[in-house]
Each structure stands twice: as C-alpha cells, then as structure tokens.
Amino acid sequence: MGEIVLDQITKTFGHVQVIPPLDLQIDDGEFVVFVGPSGCGKSTLLRLIAGLEDVTSGEIRIDGEPATSTPPAKRGLAMVFQSYALYPHMSVKKNIAFPLKMAGLPQSAIDEKVENAARVLNLTDYLDRRPGQLSGGQRQRVAIGRAIVREPSAFLFDEPLSNLDAALRVNMRLEISELHNSLKTTMIYVTHDQVEAMTMADKIVVLNAGRVEQVGSPLDLYNAPRNLFVAGFIGSPKMNFIEGDMAETHRATTIGIRPEHITVSTDTGAWAGVVSVAEHLGSDTLLHVQTENLGTLTARVDGEFSVRHGSRVFLTPQDDKMHRFDARGLAIR
C-alpha cells in the first residue's frame, strides 16, 4: 500500500510562502515525478511528504490515515538523498541493516534481508566496505538498498542521480525503473531533468514557484501542455514560441512549435532563414535558424543534414502539431 494524498497543504518559511495551497493525489504503485526548475519547491514538497519539514497548513494522508503530524520515522516511507547520506562510520552491510535494526528485527532476519538486497543491487562483494571506499554509483546503490530492505509503503527520491556522470545516470535510471517494475511500490521522484521525468514517470507533476502547473502522463504533457510554462519545460530541445502577427493569423497570442515538428528544406518552405549554429549529433541535427521576422527558431532533423553556419534554409511547421496560447499563457484547445 502506498497511496498519498495532499489536501490543501501550504508551506511558509518566515514570510515567504514557498508552497501555496496545493492538492495532489498519488495512487498506490504509481511512479510520480516532481519536475520543475531550481527553487520551484519540488524538494520542499518531497520533504513535507517525508515529514522532514512541517506543513504550515493542510493535511497529508498516507493510506487514508492522517500523517500530517506523524514524525518521519513513523510514516513508513523511505528516502534516497541527493548526497546519498550514507552513514560514513558504518560498513555497507550496517548501512543497509540500519533501518531494520531500528525496526527491532531479529539479527537472523536482518542478515537475510540485507543479503537479498545486496544480491539484487550487485553489492554482495562490497558488504564489508565503508561508503568512503565506494564509487558514486555503488554509493547510490547502497542508498537504494537501505531504502528497499524495510519494504516501505513509498519511496522518495530527491534528485538521486544528479551527482553521477552521464553514462552512469542512464544506467541507474534504468535500474530504478526496473526496481519499480519489480516492487510495484509507490515512488515519488524529484528531478530538474525533464529527460528523467519523461523516461521514468507514470505521472509527471510540473511545479513552478510552488504551484502545480500540470499533472499528467509524460505524453499528455508533451502533446497537450496546459500552458506556456509546461510547453517550454517539457521537451528537449525546447519548444519554439512565436508571438505577434504570425500568432494572430492562428487566432492566438503565442503559438508554439516543437523543433521536431518543423520540416527543413534548402529550396522551399514557409519561413526563410539563415543557419546560425548547426549541431551535428549524427543521429539527428539541431539547427538554430535566424529567420527574417520570427526571431531565432530551433529545428531538429533526423539523421545528418548537411548545412553550415550561414547556409540559407526554409522551415515549414506541421500545422497539426501547432500549440496555441492565449494572452494569459493558457493553451487554446
């Protein structure tokens, strides 16, 4: 079980309200990702759920039970920190065993669970080492091991991969996804990396200045962003926004078109421009094009597209993939 409900919760630090009244329902077994720019309150929200910060008002319910004033130790949640937060004076084995020891399990049961977790996470050979003797990826696995042994009702991840190098991050992303598939336990994952959000989540919660901008599946957010913020935040490279006369012809204040929904040609097309930067990635080519009257637009072409700085190109948006926004920044459907 691991259903978490946030009912009108707020958080104020001094005179600054970092979380305005917020409602959120997280279903049992879901993989929910909180994503947003730095300082948007996503980590604070996670810490409120964990109980490491007290809510200023509102209620948190875990599995239907009020948990607003339950201390973190009693909420039955496990957390993986960005810094790993391993106990430096304990061996890997003792680190993983710590929550079980706190729960008062007999030693034989502790040993068995620690061995199982170590096997699942490929840590068996490192059980007697101290955290200081492990690599970043291994430390992260110990932190996850410490979280899974106690079979929590939900896992909380606070930017767990941001200290790892790029290759390891992709690996660990897969491992965490696999872990979720096998455990089927609720996971709440905080990140500022929208690729992590898109690839791992069942449900993404996009946060901005403490407010929930949109909640939905990764493809919902990609295909139907509710407002300019979500449209700009989800998707990489970022969606192009065009204002002015061109937008008005589409009966909108702003129109948005994703780089992958622009067709590029060297002979003909809707918008003419000059390539300012061409990024040749092999698998695709990103073109930053200075257009005549729409500013700089980014277009993405599959495979190699042989143009250079200064080449003249034509861009044609796919009309059915166009997003329209009104003066308040809300999507027009």
Add this chain to the structure above:
Amino acid sequence: MARASSNRRKTVVTVLAWAIGLAIFFPILWTVLTSFKTEAEAVASPPSFVNFHWTLENYAEVQSRSDYFRHFLNSVIISLGSTVLGLLIAIPAAWSMAFVPAKRTKDVLMWMLSTKMLPPVGVLIPIYLIFRDIGLLDSLIGLIIVLMLINLPIIIWMLFTYFREIPGEILEAARMDGAGLKAEILYVLTPMAVPGIASTLLLNVILAWNEAFWTLNLTAAKAAPLTAFIASYSSPEGLFYAKLSAASTMAIAPILILGWFSQKQLVRGLTFGAVK
C-alpha cells in the same frame, strides 16, 4: 640567491621558535630540577643548573607528609566526572543548536560564552554560601558540579562547531530510517563526531585538572585535589621551594603526559572549523 636567502630565513625562524619554546618550557624544567635539590640548594645564589647534589628526599617527604595518591584520585574523579557530566548535557544542547537552530540560538551561544568573562571571584560568596547550606562544601560531587558548570560553555561551543560540520542530510536519513531522537544521537551523530568529542573531552579534563580557584576555595581536606596538594607547600616565607617543586612536578606530571600523547588530537580539536 633566492634559495640561500630562503634557507637563511628558515634557520632564523627555527632558532627563534626553539628559543621561544625553551623560554616557555623553562619554568617547568626549573621546577623539575629544583624538586631534586635540597632546600638549601634550591635557594642558593647563584643557582646551579645541574651541578648539585641530586636527591629524591623531597618526593619521599612530600609523600609521607601528605597523601599524594588520595589527592591524585580526587583530581581524576573531579576532572573526569565534570567532563563526562558536561558531555552528557552538552551533546543534546549542541545537537539542538547545530541542527534545529531557533531565532535566538546565536544569542544563547554568545550569552553562554559571556559567562566565561565574569570573574569567578564575583560569584564566590553566593556559591560558597549555597554550597555550605546544601552541604556540598569539600565534597567531590560539589566540585564536579561547579567545574562542569564553568566549563560547560566551552564544551558546548566546541561540540557545536564539530556538529555543524556534519551534513544534516545524514541525520535526516537516520530519521527516515526509523531512528528516534535517542537512536539518532547515539548511533549516528555521536560515532561521526567521535574525533570532536574526544578532543573536547581531553581539553576539558586538562582544564578541570588545572582549575585552582574553585578547587582551592571549596575544599578543605576530604575532596582536595592536586591543586590543593601543591598549595599546601606554598608558604609566604618561601622556605619549602624544593618540596613545593616536588609536589608541583607530581601534580602536573600525569596531565603533562596525557597532553603529550594526545597533542595531535588536541590541536585538531582546537583548530577544527577554523580553517576549511
């Protein structure tokens, strides 16, 4: 050229450092030397440095006149007792100041430090009277309490500095792992802060061992530690230099040896947090 001048500077600094070191150490050396002289040689003018009749009779005399081991034991009980009691109070206090600071935590810390600026003699009469009325005069418990209280600000400050270096996330991890406050302090914070706690302990044992104002004023015979043992050989007529020196040597020897063996730990403790 440059190397020669840097070498010369190094030599000058080395010689200077040794000179200052010896100047500071000289009174202790002189005390130790005097303790092996006869009373006549101790006051002889000009004094002889090593060329005198070496004797152990002062030590024998001191031991037979006043019981060294009883005073030594009192010193051990008072300095260890006050330090351990102080740590028991200071660890939770420093924990709360380092990890859950309130608006006035800084002020509380400064206030505690300010009590160290008060001349102890200013509170001698009230404390003496209180101790007399509740029967703590000349008792080990009384001295343990009073020395604990006067050193508590230093213990809390040192631990506070140490604790602040410990990442708060690790303690939060312990809380998430189901540790209550007691388990958090016992299994996570304290083991991580062992180097800091050890140097705090050492420094406070030394401070309590050397403390002379309260130990002299609040004891008579029963609870008298080594400071009182030394003081009993100091008379205005100054006739017992050699015996006084022997008593002093015996009193400072244990703490000197402790300090010698733990100097690395002590230096680390005193400079911790100062440079980062």
